[in-house]
Amino acid sequence: MNRYASLAAGFLLLVTGYAAHADDAQPFVTNKDIDLTMILPPPPANDSAETKAELGEVLTLQVTRTPEMEKRAIADAEENVWRFADVMGPKFNKETLPKFSAFFDRVVATEGAVVDPAKDIWKRPRPHQLSDLVKPVVKLSNSGSWPSGHATVGTMMGIILADMVPEKRAEIMARAAEFAHNRVVGGIHYPSDIEMGKISGSVIAAVLLNRPDFTAEYEVARSELRSDLGM
Template identity: 70%
Template sequence: MRKLLPLLTVLILTGLTPVQAEEAKPFADAKEIDLVTILPPPPANDSAQTKAELGEVLTLQVTRTPEMVANAQADAVEDVWRFANVMGPEFNKDRLPKFSAFFDRVVATEGAVVDPAKDVFKRPRPHQLSDLVKPAVKISNSGAWPSGHTTVGTLMGIVLSNMVPEKKAEIMARAWDYGNNRIVGGIHYRSDVEMGRIAGSVIAATIMRHDDFKAEFAEARTELRHSLGLPDLAH
């Protein structure tokens, strides 16, 4: 209890509850971006496509290397700091408070938009369809269509590459791997990942028009570019 007192004192003085301190407000939700009307329905469980995709998951299960498994497990975390390997050592959460808070909102947007669509589409994940599938990442039993991790990876990649266009190719390649690792991990089919890339692109295109996004993006971009030793971009 003594350890909690300093934190509670700060929260009281700032007018924040522990829940408020942790939550980030999405830039959009499923009412604005209705993926059920944008994405096609998933293939049937007994379709040739699903059977082929299940075969790919099972093949990867016996061919994936320890390094591939480690990468898939590391990418199970949904945050922008997974791009550190392409952004460099100055890409550090402690150095980038505005950037970090901004991307907390970006990540929250994915859940607000994607989760309701998953509940409607209700596509079973590979391990739910076949007992032969042994995922190498944490089990999830939410709907598979679209892949939320791929959606947020694509969304983060697009936004981040707009901040640092000098690294756009590397950033988007990293975002692509982020999605692929859901197949490697055995928790998604390839078409789930493809739909996630579409969803992430649609969300990015939509929220980039919002005034609050524009304002916070500009501040986060300036902070990031200064930290990376890059010149400011013309507006």
């Protein structure tokens, strides 16, 4: 990841400052700074052996997933850092962490600003668009499937949160992996979409952690979080 992190020095600085609401959050970088089409390979063709095999994996999981797995997948359709509350503990909540919350709103906004343009270029159909047999249990989406935005943002949040609280690194990263995999459980993504999302999230996080504007807000958010958690 160092080769990607080294690119940070040449990236354009964006406007900093805390956003009052998630919808107003400004991304730290966009696809003009990190072009995923230059990093990731293109998705496999719709009629390829790989896509057919992956579709089989989605359908197998569809008949083997439990009600609890479905419940978790539906809950994880929400893209925010508070989905890590089950590993962070009861003190981890939006009401007591306003600066931390605003900071992660910007992290989430960054995912969309980098990933969505790449999705629009590749336009990989989602499983339910290729087969009527696929019945997602999460909200349907017709945006491009490659890479998974949820896997990207889950990985980003996990890496950044684990950097803030290294004492819980193993639990946080395991939760990030579950968050990403739940898009396959939910029937809305292929496994390879998730892998590409993990790569994308790792690249974006590595770049962000080397940006002065990001690290300035990161330190404020980290301090607030660790104080609130009594660390």
